[in-house]
Amino acid sequence: MKTYRTIQGDTWDSIAFSVAGKESFMVQLMNANPDYAEVVIFPAGVLLQVPDIPVERASTLPPWRQEDGS
Numbered sequence: 001m002k003t004y005r006t007i008q009g010d011t012w013d014s015i016a017f018s019v020a021g022k023e024s025f026m027v028q029l030m031n032a033n034p035d036y037a038e039v040v041i042f043p044a045g046v047l048l049q050v051p052d053i054p055v056e057r058a059s060t061l062p063p064w065r066q067e068d069g070s
Contacts, residue, residue, distance in 0.1 A: 004018075006045065
């Protein structure tokens with residue numbers, strides 16, 4: 001698991017976008033850091049655990065070109 005050290009003014013969604021490229025990753029971040037779940041705006045220097053970022057399959061390929069995982 002990786003870590004992220006906050007800077008003054010960080011929020012869950014801004015951290016999620018910084019580390020994963022999408023705000024929706026904030027749910028996984030919050031679950032990995034329950035002691036800070038109530039924090040809205042972080043001070044500088046808080047060390048957060050960053051869970052592995054799931055790799056999403058590209059949906060731009062037609063179905064017959066996509067791997068089915070079998």
